[in-house]
Structure formats: C-alpha cells, structure tokens
Amino acid sequence: MIDEKELIKVLQKKNLDKYSNEIMEDLTCLVRKALNSKIKEIKNKQRIIYNDDAKIHFNAKEILSSKELDSLPSWVSDHIETAQIVGKSKKVIQISNGKKYHLSNRLNDLAGGEWTYFLNSVISTRYPTSGEESYAHHIRKIHPSPKPPQLMEDIIKFFTKENEIVFDYFMGVGGTLLGASLCNRRAIGIDLSEKYINTYKDASKYLELNEQKTICANSIEFLTDKKKLNYELKDEEISLILIDPPYGDMLSRPKTGEAVKKGKDTSPTPFTSSTDDLGNMEWIDFLKIFHKSIVNSMFHLKQKGHIVIFIKDLQPKDKELNLLHADIIYRLNKIKNLQYIGTKIWADQSVNLYPYGYPFSYVSNQVHQYIMIFRKE
Ligand SMILES: C[S@@+](CC[C@H](N)C(=O)[O-])C[C@H]1O[C@@H](n2cnc3c(N)ncnc32)[C@H](O)[C@@H]1O
Structure with missing residues (x-):
C-alpha cells in the first residue's frame, strides 16, 4: 500500500534510511487503520442511502x-x-x-452527521504553522497566542447560519474574524491594539478573504455605551459571541520552568502595556470586569444566541487551585438569562512537551484549553 522505494528516497535525503523498516511498519499500520475506518464510513453511507430509498420520497x-x-x-x-x-x-x-x-434546524446549516461530529467533547488538532494550511500563521505569529482560523470556523459553523453575525471583542490578530470569512459569516472584532488589527488585515489580504469590520478600542468601555455597538449592528442582532480573552495575567508574569532552565529570556510578553488590557489585571479584578462585559454584550445577542469562551487554567500553586475556567463558569452562570450548557476541550497537539519537574515531581504540560459554552435564554 505504501511505495517503499519512494519512502527510502525521502528518508535518504534526511539521512534517516536506517529507520526505514520501523517507519514502514508504522505507516502500514496507520494506512490499514485509515482504510478500515473509510470502508466503514462508506458502507454506512451506502446503508443510509439504501434505507432512505426504501422510504417515501418527494421532489x-x-x-x-x-x-x-x-x-x-x-x-x-x-x-x-x-x-x-x-x-x-x-x-x-x-x-x-x-x-x-x-x-x-434553526441553529446552523450542518448536515446530521456533521452535527454529531461536533458534539465530541474533545477536539484534538495539529494545525500546521507553515504553508498554505497554516492560514497565514507567518503573519499572525507576531501575536503571543493567535487562534487557528480553522478551529474558529468549526465553532462558528455549529453556532450560526450563513451570513449571520459573530462578535469577538478580544480579536487579537483575528482568528475568529478569519474563521467567519472562511464560512461566509459576517463578523465584528475589537482589540486594544492597532498593531494586532493591522496584522489581521494583512493576513486577510494575503488569504484573499473578505475583510470583516474591526474597531480599535477598549472593549469594556465600548460595550458600556449600547449606542456604539447598535450603530455598528444597524438594528441586527449578534448570533454568536466568540471570545478568547487574556488568561488572567499569565503572559504579564516572568516566564518560569523551561525558559529558566535553558537560560532563555524570561521577561514577560503581555499583549499590550495598557492598564486597560485584561491581561495585565489581577484575576479578581479580571473576573469583575469580564462579568460586566458579558452582561453588556449579551444585550446585543439574539435570544437563544450563544456565547463561547476560550480559557486556559494556570498551574496550581500552593493552596491556589487556579482553575480559571471553573471560576468563569461559576461567575457567569449567575447572570440572569444566561445558561451554561457545556464545555469542549481543545487539545493542541502542536505544542512542544517539556520535562517540567523532572526528575522530582509532576508538573503537567497544559496543551489543552477550555471552550465554555453559554446560551441566552
Ligand atoms: C488571547 S488574545 C486573543 C487572540 C485572538 N483570539 C487571535 O486569534 O489572535 C486576547 C486579546 O485581547 C486584547 N485585549 C485585552 N484587553 C482588552 C480590552 N480591554 N479591550 C480590547 N481588547 C483587549 C489583547 O490585546 C489581546 O490581543
């Protein structure tokens, strides 16, 4: 099933031909597995079509x-x-x-099978960071934590229909906005940093995608005046608020662990140096301000519309649990007319693993993030 000569040629170029037997065995095993699962999928499809043929059909x-x-x-x-x-x-x-x-179906444009696929509570991905499939990562990587547009597209496709409006008021370099353009939705993005917004625009041009509406502002302040977003929405409502806020003051703390061991630069890499930046706030202040922003943005969300929030926990320290996701769920679920309806875990397999704690104690490599889902009732 695999062309052995071709494989050896590739490995020779990389000086790895002595591993050819081992690699060949692994690849054969993978191909066999993939083939079996494809055969199952096609048989299933044939069975469904056959069963449907037996049912009543109308033009x-x-x-x-x-x-x-x-x-x-x-x-x-x-x-x-x-x-x-x-x-x-x-x-x-x-x-x-x-x-x-x-x-x-009032929620999205998905086929039944696609709907079921999205319900998996874990998404495990290894999105490329170079080449065409990286969606201009080489441009977006000036940001400390850009989100993959393909991941955002999948979320947007579940919670909206074509042409509906998505809102991201921590847009960074535009993972959400690019994702919205990829699936023909409209979007509005806000960020404190003009540099990040311009980078989004460059990425959008590079990818030849439709450029979405962007606003450079402190979103917390912007949202306190309802007229401002109403003006942008022109009497329409938002279907999905999809946000990836700063994870507390994680990036504005000096780096620890591997950076220290390897003698690397340990200085903090905050998103911006502004005191309005939620990434420069103590967690307790963050929670208060973030809560307020959700209440204000919900005003523009349609009934049964969704709020989807990314967050990453911090490592536990002494008696501090640092379960940021649990703090947010607990706090936001108290908001009137807002219902927490579940979480998906995103496992980013492209993150490098480090031997933290070795050889003394367990310190996890946190390659996962929480995608928390709320619905306006
Ligand atoms: C985790 S990043 C979002 C990354 C984004 N999802 C992307 O794909 O690039 C959080 C962003 O929130 C922005 N931010 C922090 N506080 C803000 C505020 N008060 N108003 C607007 N943007 C803010 C930061 O500049 C940063 O770009």
Missing part, C-alpha cells in the same frame, strides 16, 4: 414553499434540482451525495 422543489426554499443552506440549494424530501414527516431534505439537512 423537494415541488413540495417546499418559496420561504422554505429561500432559507436552505447553499450546499442544499445548489443541488435543489435533484434534492428529495425523505420520510413521512417531510422535514428532512437529502441531496444526491446522501447528505441530509433537517428543515427545522
């Missing part, structure tokens, strides 16, 4: 009202000529490749 174009036709996601309407309504309930539309969409 979708004939049976749906013009309002229903207008509200279909583009991946369905692009195939409307051959699309079928399947089953007695007349609520499911199927296109020729077997993909199905539920006509009562």
Whole structure:
C-alpha cells in the first residue's frame, strides 16, 4: 500500500534510511487503520442511502414553499434540482451525495452527521504553522497566542447560519474574524491594539478573504455605551459571541520552568502595556470586569444566541487551585438569562512537551484549553 522505494528516497535525503523498516511498519499500520475506518464510513453511507430509498420520497422543489426554499443552506440549494424530501414527516431534505439537512434546524446549516461530529467533547488538532494550511500563521505569529482560523470556523459553523453575525471583542490578530470569512459569516472584532488589527488585515489580504469590520478600542468601555455597538449592528442582532480573552495575567508574569532552565529570556510578553488590557489585571479584578462585559454584550445577542469562551487554567500553586475556567463558569452562570450548557476541550497537539519537574515531581504540560459554552435564554 505504501511505495517503499519512494519512502527510502525521502528518508535518504534526511539521512534517516536506517529507520526505514520501523517507519514502514508504522505507516502500514496507520494506512490499514485509515482504510478500515473509510470502508466503514462508506458502507454506512451506502446503508443510509439504501434505507432512505426504501422510504417515501418527494421532489423537494415541488413540495417546499418559496420561504422554505429561500432559507436552505447553499450546499442544499445548489443541488435543489435533484434534492428529495425523505420520510413521512417531510422535514428532512437529502441531496444526491446522501447528505441530509433537517428543515427545522434553526441553529446552523450542518448536515446530521456533521452535527454529531461536533458534539465530541474533545477536539484534538495539529494545525500546521507553515504553508498554505497554516492560514497565514507567518503573519499572525507576531501575536503571543493567535487562534487557528480553522478551529474558529468549526465553532462558528455549529453556532450560526450563513451570513449571520459573530462578535469577538478580544480579536487579537483575528482568528475568529478569519474563521467567519472562511464560512461566509459576517463578523465584528475589537482589540486594544492597532498593531494586532493591522496584522489581521494583512493576513486577510494575503488569504484573499473578505475583510470583516474591526474597531480599535477598549472593549469594556465600548460595550458600556449600547449606542456604539447598535450603530455598528444597524438594528441586527449578534448570533454568536466568540471570545478568547487574556488568561488572567499569565503572559504579564516572568516566564518560569523551561525558559529558566535553558537560560532563555524570561521577561514577560503581555499583549499590550495598557492598564486597560485584561491581561495585565489581577484575576479578581479580571473576573469583575469580564462579568460586566458579558452582561453588556449579551444585550446585543439574539435570544437563544450563544456565547463561547476560550480559557486556559494556570498551574496550581500552593493552596491556589487556579482553575480559571471553573471560576468563569461559576461567575457567569449567575447572570440572569444566561445558561451554561457545556464545555469542549481543545487539545493542541502542536505544542512542544517539556520535562517540567523532572526528575522530582509532576508538573503537567497544559496543551489543552477550555471552550465554555453559554446560551441566552
Ligand atoms: C488571547 S488574545 C486573543 C487572540 C485572538 N483570539 C487571535 O486569534 O489572535 C486576547 C486579546 O485581547 C486584547 N485585549 C485585552 N484587553 C482588552 C480590552 N480591554 N479591550 C480590547 N481588547 C483587549 C489583547 O490585546 C489581546 O490581543
């Protein structure tokens, strides 16, 4: 299944040909696993199509009202000529490749299988940081913690429909805004730093994506005046608030651990030097101000709209637990009309592991972040 000669050529170039047997065995095992899972997936698809064939079918174009036709996601309407309504309930539309969409879906444009896939409580990724698949990481990396646009796109696609509005008031170099452009949503971003906003614009140009609306401001202050965001929204409402706030004052503390051991520069790398920067605040102050920003931004969120927040815990220290995510859930769940509905864990497998604590004690490599999900009731 794998061309051994090709593999040896590649390994020779890297002076690794003595490992060819070991690598060949591993690759064969991986390919076999991938093949088996693909075969299962295709058989499953065939079974679903076969089962549906046995059910009642109607021509979708004939049976749906013009309002229903207008509200279909583009991946369905692009195939409307051959699309079928399947089953007695007349609520499911199927296109020729077997993909199905539920006509009562008010949340997103996903097919049933895609919906289920997103419900996994863990997302484990290894997004490339170079080449085309890195989404201009070489431009965005001036920021200490840029989010991968592909990850943000997946979240946006679950919590919104095409053309709806996403709001990120800690936009940095625009992981959320790029993600929104990738899936044809509109977005508004705010950051304190003009440098980060300009970097987002450069990345957007480089990727030839639609540039989203950006505002350079202290978002906490901006949100206290409802008229300001109303003006930008022009009577529309936000469907998703997707934010990745500073993780307490983690970056504004001197570095410890591996940096110290390797004699590297241990000076802090805060996002900005501004006292308005939530990354330069004590955790207790952060919680208060962050809470206020959520209450103010919720005013512009549609009913049943979602707030999705990224956060990373700090290492426990003495008797301090430093469970930042738990503090936020506890605090925000007290807000009237806001309901905490669950968490996803993002495991970023591209993070390097270090032998922290070796050879004395356990200190975890925190490669995961919490994606906390709230809904406006
Ligand atoms: C964790 S980063 C967000 C990174 C972003 N998700 C990305 O993909 O680049 C947090 C951002 O919040 C910004 N920030 C901190 N306090 C702020 C405030 N009061 N108003 C607006 N932006 C703020 C920082 O400048 C920083 O870029």
